[in-house]
Amino acid sequence: MTEPAVHEGQLAPSPGCPPPHPAPRTPSLVLPRDSCDAHCHVLGPAALFPYAPDRTFTPLDAPKEQLHALHAYLGLTRAVIVQSSCHGRDHSGLLDALRSGDGRLRGVALIDETTTRAEIEGLHRAGVRAFRLNFLPHLRTPPTRAEIDSVLERVDGLGWAAQLHVRGEEIGALGDLVRTLPGKAVVDHIGRVDLADGQGGPALRSLRALLDSGDVWVKVSGVDRVSRQGPPYADAVALAAALVAHAPERVVWGTDYPHVNITGEAPDDGLLVDLVERIAPDPVHLRRLMVDNPAELFDFPSTH
Numbered sequence: 001m002t003e004p005a006v007h008e009g010q011l012a013p014s015p016g017c018p019p020p021h022p023a024p025r026t027p028s029l030v031l032p033r034d035s036c037d038a039h040c041h042v043l044g045p046a047a048l049f050p051y052a053p054d055r056t057f058t059p060l061d062a063p064k065e066q067l068h069a070l071h072a073y074l075g076l077t078r079a080v081i082v083q084s085s086c087h088g089r090d091h092s093g094l095l096d097a098l099r100s101g102d103g104r105l106r107g108v109a110l111i112d113e114t115t116t117r118a119e120i121e122g123l124h125r126a127g128v129r130a131f132r133l134n135f136l137p138h139l140r141t142p143p144t145r146a147e148i149d150s151v152l153e154r155v156d157g158l159g160w161a162a163q164l165h166v167r168g169e170e171i172g173a174l175g176d177l178v179r180t181l182p183g184k185a186v187v188d189h190i191g192r193v194d195l196a197d198g199q200g201g202p203a204l205r206s207l208r209a210l211l212d213s214g215d216v217w218v219k220v221s222g223v224d225r226v227s228r229q230g231p232p233y234a235d236a237v238a239l240a241a242a243l244v245a246h247a248p249e250r251v252v253w254g255t256d257y258p259h260v261n262i263t264g265e266a267p268d269d270g271l272l273v274d275l276v277e278r279i280a281p282d283p284v285h286l287r288r289l290m291v292d293n294p295a296e297l298f299d300f301p302s303t304h
Contacts, residue, residue, distance in 0.1 A: 001073040011046050014057040017260045020066075025270035027074055029277045032287050036078035036294035039188065039221045039254025042067055042097040043084055049096070052088030059086055062258040064097040070257060074273050080254065080298050082108040082163070085134060089115060091123060098127045106298040108132050108163050112143075113150040120154055129298045130161040130186070135170055152182065161186055161217075161297055168193035168203035171210070178216055184297060185215060189222030189256070190243070195235050196228065199242060211247040217297055218243055220279055220289070221254035224267040231271060240279045248285040252294045 001024060044051070044061035051058060071079060079101075083094050089110055098105050107128040111120060131151060135142040143151075161184040164174060171191045178185050187210065193203045210216040220240035227233035244251050253276060259266040280286040295302060 001069065010044070010061045011051070011058050013060045016262055017057060017059045018262070018264070018266050019060055020062070020070075020258050021266050021268045024070075024073070024268050025274070027270045027273040029274050031075045031273070031276070032291050034078055034295070034300075035076050035290040036080065036252070036298075036300070037071060037074075037076045037255050037257070038080045038252040038294045038298070039082055039219050040067060040079055040257045041084045041260070042081050042093055043086065043258065043260070044093065049087065049090070049093035051086045052090065055086040055088065057086055057261060059084070059260045060258070063093075064100055067097070067257065068100070070255075070269060074255075074269060076255075076273075078104050078106075078294065078300060080106045080108060080130075080294065082132060083110045084260070085110065086260075091128075094128075095123070095126050101127070103127075103301070106130075106300065110134075111151055111154060113147060113154075115151075115154060117154055120158070124158050124160075128160070130163045131155060132163040132165060132188075135164070135166045136192075148177070156182070159183060159299070163188060165189075166191060168197075168201075171203050172206040174206070174210060175213075178210060178213065181215070183215075184217060185210075186217040186219060186252070186297060188219050190218060190220055190226050190236070190240060192222065193226060193239070195226060195239065199239060204239070207243075208246060211243070211250060214250075217250040217252060217293070218247070219254055220244060220251050221256050223272070223275065223279075224259070225256075225262060231267065232275060237275050237278050241281070244280050244285055244289060245282075248280075248282075248288050249293065251289055252297060253279065253289050 043059045045063045108130040109128045165188045223233040223236035227236035280289045
């Protein structure tokens with residue numbers, strides 16, 4: 001795979017926004033047909049799709065061509081592109097990327113009380129099937145209940161999932177919110193739990209309780225963010241595997257490419273793919289994780 005190019009108008013990145021891995025390994029795992037990267041981002045290029053003036057970080061450009069090349073290299077044919085907070089509520093870059101997907105791409109939007117129903121319906125026609133609620137203060141002020149209710153009113157009837165971006169200690173407070181949501185909810189990046197507490201810690205007990213409710217899904221993405229050991233992230237992989245075994249019908253996986261707001265260097269995306277075999281060692285669970293579950297959660301065509 002060729003190294004990503006520097007794009008005209010690219011801005012100096014913030015700390016914590018390193019370039020992608022320069023030479024990701026070729027995965028040894030052959031993924032099932034229609035495997036999905038259920039969490040990735042398209043960023044810029046800034047010259048075409050400027051970053052929001054009030055953003056809390058500036059990434060390196062990671063345009064759709066770069067993402068498509070990575071997915072072809074890794075053997076992924078479907079993807080869910082999550083609107084990044086650095087683009088705010090301007091979904092122009094996301095919409096441009098979705099148009100290039102020939103039905104193989106879905107999107108996750110960032111909307112608020114200023115987003116009109118007409119805009120939301122346009123996002124839906126383009127392939128958006130979820131909205132994200134960021135509760136991490138480094139991305140924005142967490143939404144109030146009134147703001148969440150306003151978003152729910154705007155997406156009513158569309159069947160969108162609620163994507164919840166929280167830190168481990170906040171998972172326990174999600175129960176009341178989840179019970180009021182009209183549809184599915186999915187927790188990002190294993191809830192960004194602190195593995196210092198071990199797999200019996202309060203955050204993980206809360207996460208399993210949410211899974212057991214039947215309406216909550218978990219993205220077993222971001223093992224590099226959660227791990228306290230570094231590559232190959234054995235502690236976080238063990239946690240992800242435990243969650244897949246616990247609720248194989250309500251888990252999805254993603255690369256989190258291009259890995260913004262991290263400490264150190266970007267992970268090797270080829271390694272992340274190979275770790276899927278450890279996260280889901282049962283072939284039936286692996287197919288659910290990579291194909292069937294993202295198809296159900298994000299409304300891809302059935303592959304059966």
